[in-house]
Amino acid sequence: MIALAENRYGKSRVRLVQVKRRGDRNDFREWTVEILFTGDFASCFVEGDNRNILPTDTMKNTVYSLARESSQTCLEEFGQELADFFLDHNPQLSSTQVSISEKSWEHLLVEGKPHPTTFVQSSSELQTSETSRARDGASSVWSGLDNLVIMKTAGSEFAGFLKDSLTTLPEAADRLLGTALRARWKYSTMDVSFRTLRKSIRQILLGVFAEHISKSVQHTLYAMGEVVLQQIPEVDEIELNMPNRHCLLVDLSRFGQDNPNEIFVPVDEPHGYIEARIRRQD
Amino acid sequence: MIALAENRYGKSRVRLVQVKRRGDRNDFREWTVEILFTGDFASCFVEGDNRNILPTDTMKNTVYSLARESSQTCLEEFGQELADFFLDHNPQLSSTQVSISEKSWEHLLVEGKPHPTTFVQSSSELQTSETSRARDGASSVWSGLDNLVIMKTAGSEFAGFLKDSLTTLPEAADRLLGTALRARWKYSTMDVSFRTLRKSIRQILLGVFAEHISKSVQHTLYAMGEVVLQQIPEVDEIELNMPNRHCLLVDLSRFGQDNPNEIFVPVDEPHGYIEARIRRQD
């Protein structure tokens, strides 16, 4: 017999700009929202019966309508509000997942002072969150960040590794280590200040990255996650993804020149892939 | 206590072009390979001990070296060969996963005939495979395709859906249905002709997409997967992902014109998201 197993449907890339007008000073936020529904939708898939299908266009409308009413200004709280709304209004759902990412916009500095109504996209880093709510009460909030592009020019080696007959990589006592960090962490409770903790966790991740004496990407990745768990008791587990974006030392000896670790070719592909999940354990 | 949970490392985007020179006629293939290792790498992550770490650069070298020796010409078989090689030569691994995608290149037609040594990239569709091998013997092969961009201009409706106070979507008796299909299916055995089955499954997916009287994307997605499972006994399960790439009917009544389902704006975002897994069940 053939049967439907897991299935999900929803709306991706619902884009939202919000301007809060507070006297002379504005706030500006740009979010991209994804909503996914899970439930017993077999009759839709198998028979084409749409009676339980809320259109994805309605999901999009809901994002805009709730954004107008909501007083929430952080991703996690608006994500929860959306997830609650969908679950409350749609008995056909068993669970819903809301993912929101926020672009980095800041007040433009004009003569050293933040301009009240002008903004600049300050990096390509994204702040992210994923809220899952289930009908039976289980729920979770993950917060994270994506595409945080960082580079160490000191304090990174890669040596003592396994060598086989196809290994040509030389050991490196002092190499560049660059990555585009993606991280997400799970809170043990909803009762936290998401904004404050996000800021602290981001600082920890960056601080450890900067200070760590790195034996490998894995080694630094683990150290970053470990300190987050040590210092932030509200975080249960953390996932880190750190592609190794190689900078290759250029061989200038062909031209009678030395290259004392100064001239590199950055390459996008191939790249190393390193990911791990680190968690508290009893 | 803080501990390492899941972790993986490897090399992504290893690109390979192979030219087989057979007399006057050449074969041309372009593959992109990703290799991921799983094992007990805690000492590397936690202590910076690299003795069990085969460099990802070596994984890259291995792809090229094995490609030279191998007589395999299909993704799945070369993927198995790579996975076997890594598992055999690296006792520290518990499992390895090899993913390969192939670009669409065809002999260029010159005056109606395939030119023996000139090729054209015939679409942005990718053929894909993922081979997982575990030390304890468990293994699996998934084959698939990605970014197959297709469109129905008839035989698609979306009506009878759930409406709430935020629903503004009109019912559509005759809408455009476009998607960028991603599919992957799992074989129950390695002892199949991957190339022949891939071709058959692709034809089934496209044939059902074309002929189906669609009540929704979900409805068509399920029908496509169901027929694959009905006709191809070697396939155990199939996953389909069909984003709904909307084409919006332009309101020309503002200009005193009708629009009998002829003039549309295609939009990339937001888009619907529909995915399901369909499998055999006892």
Place this chain on the structure above:
Amino acid sequence: MIALAENRYGKSRVRLVQVKRRGDRNDFREWTVEILFTGDFASCFVEGDNRNILPTDTMKNTVYSLARESSQTCLEEFGQELADFFLDHNPQLSSTQVSISEKSWEHLLVEGKPHPTTFVQSSSELQTSETSRARDGASSVWSGLDNLVIMKTAGSEFAGFLKDSLTTLPEAADRLLGTALRARWKYSTMDVSFRTLRKSIRQILLGVFAEHISKSVQHTLYAMGEVVLQQIPEVDEIELNMPNRHCLLVDLSRFGQDNPNEIFVPVDEPHGYIEARIRRQD
């Protein structure tokens, strides 16, 4: 004194899907239109006087409204219709330029036959056109194509080149030659069958690329353009852009293996850049 020199404004990326419903069989086209206006807009730039500024939103509306009325099915003719419309209705313009690109969609083959209402995006190649109309009567039509990705695995060498102290490239008697062709050609008259000529020119470009015994990208580029001008008297000049997308031979001797021109790494960057304009001369 400070003054406004050249200036242009308009609308980019106006996307249009057209479905022509002819009994059981449909036609499907996807175009992206750009419209640029030139004229005396100094008062707008300098003083903020918008009285001569037709909104770019109106340009977009015009594309959809004219598409509904038009019987034109080829890029060049619809481009002329748009350009004429804007020039006729906007005395403030000195000239207008309309660029249209068309995606490659074809009827899906089902059991070997074109399905009447299902389509597949058959490649990432674009067909292009640029129509310029000036108030004083001067006008031009360029047609072209973009992102036609092609590869020669034989008949291409690169040798006998200039060598200086920084040259390390070995001479190659038999290298891969791949490119993403962009071409555009100018017609000497509007009174041609754009569709027929486009097809012929595309076939000439591809045929010469396939058959040419190439001494360099430049050599093949010129040969391609030359034959177009020789065989198509309606074309005045042709511009060709052929980035050299390198496939680097992998050095397998490090592993005790030979590599008889079979195993390559394709790289996206850096790439060679070769462009030329070829024209008739008295």
Place this chain on the structure above:
Amino acid sequence: MIALAENRYGKSRVRLVQVKRRGDRNDFREWTVEILFTGDFASCFVEGDNRNILPTDTMKNTVYSLARESSQTCLEEFGQELADFFLDHNPQLSSTQVSISEKSWEHLLVEGKPHPTTFVQSSSELQTSETSRARDGASSVWSGLDNLVIMKTAGSEFAGFLKDSLTTLPEAADRLLGTALRARWKYSTMDVSFRTLRKSIRQILLGVFAEHISKSVQHTLYAMGEVVLQQIPEVDEIELNMPNRHCLLVDLSRFGQDNPNEIFVPVDEPHGYIEARIRRQD
């Protein structure tokens, strides 16, 4: 007769990372270089004679070799050095053009202080330069920036514009104005501090953008360029490109809600296109 008209060849996307190691503190730069050669290359194009063709691979090597020797740290000066080198060593050239773009990397702040050897990619803005040198002595330096993404949430209207029968855009007394600024400016002399002037010009562009009471994108673009020319005598002309990246006000009245200019949908396409060149005039 058929003849070669304009032609150029060279190397694109030569990527370079430079680390200057100054005691405990490092400098880090990431540049992408493009080199184009112009000269009498007809024999290469027409006859396949490569004797005057310096391989583009050699151009790439030259970038790395000169970067090692050079003490230049700003784009414009290294661009001149490269252009001079190629022109001096290659009598077959009539001119050469070197374009360099620099990614935005900054020292990472750790506990409020710049970390000496850790860097963060601080935005997706690029700093650019284009140096052209001709054999006969003519030369020019353009500096610029690209992809500077900025947004005004106040001080921008668009009203009083031309309306025709296809105009549906409402007048806006208070709209969002967002763009991805691309600018380049030409210096009247080489004898300037490129780094200081770049900083000043960037500040002027941003300051005017922030403070301008905008009647249109054109109006603000002109004001930005005008102030640069007024305040920086070393700049002869400036070109500005400011696509209008629309944020559309969401119609919430369908849901019984108002929208006092707070909830918007940002859209990537279509977008307005506005460009102008502003220059000194006698």
